[in-house]
Amino acid sequence: MRLSSLEARERLAGQVHGVVCTLHPDRGPDPQPCVYAVSEDGHVGVPIDSVKPKASTRLRREDNLEADPRGALLIENWDAEDWTRLWWVRADLEHVSEPSQELLDELSDKLATTVPQYADKPFYRVLVCRIVNITGWSASEE
Numbered sequence: 001m002r003l004s005s006l007e008a009r010e011r012l013a014g015q016v017h018g019v020v021c022t023l024h025p026d027r028g029p030d031p032q033p034c035v036y037a038v039s040e041d042g043h044v045g046v047p048i049d050s051v052k053p054k055a056s057t058r059l060r061r062e063d064n065l066e067a068d069p070r071g072a073l074l075i076e077n078w079d080a081e082d083w084t085r086l087w088w089v090r091a092d093l094e095h096v097s098e099p100s101q102e103l104l105d106e107l108s109d110k111l112a113t114t115v116p117q118y119a120d121k122p123f124y125r126v127l128v129c130r131i132v133n134i135t136g137w138s139a140s141e142e
Contacts, residue, residue, distance in 0.1 A: 003136035045107030
């Protein structure tokens, strides 16, 4: 059954891990697992952190968003034993190239309180995108 926008947004805000998909100029869709936070006013923050090893602090998803500001974030609940518990939410996103400091602080604070590894806010940056559409599906009403 289709989720209402409100229910889809609540499920998105209630999770911290998903798959963000940006558009690579040559390859097209470029999905990557990510940690994220959702602001009160409908923005998603995806951190670029110093916790996990990386070849560079400038990630491909940043270049992709600079070239095309569209993206999507997908989260899901999978239960191999009980398919009545299956659900997914997709948020269509638009990159915000110059977010306010207040918005960055809100998203950083949420990340720091929901992800233990981020308690000290080890962020090079937080990518910010505005939710432009949200949809979802659930196998049951619960």
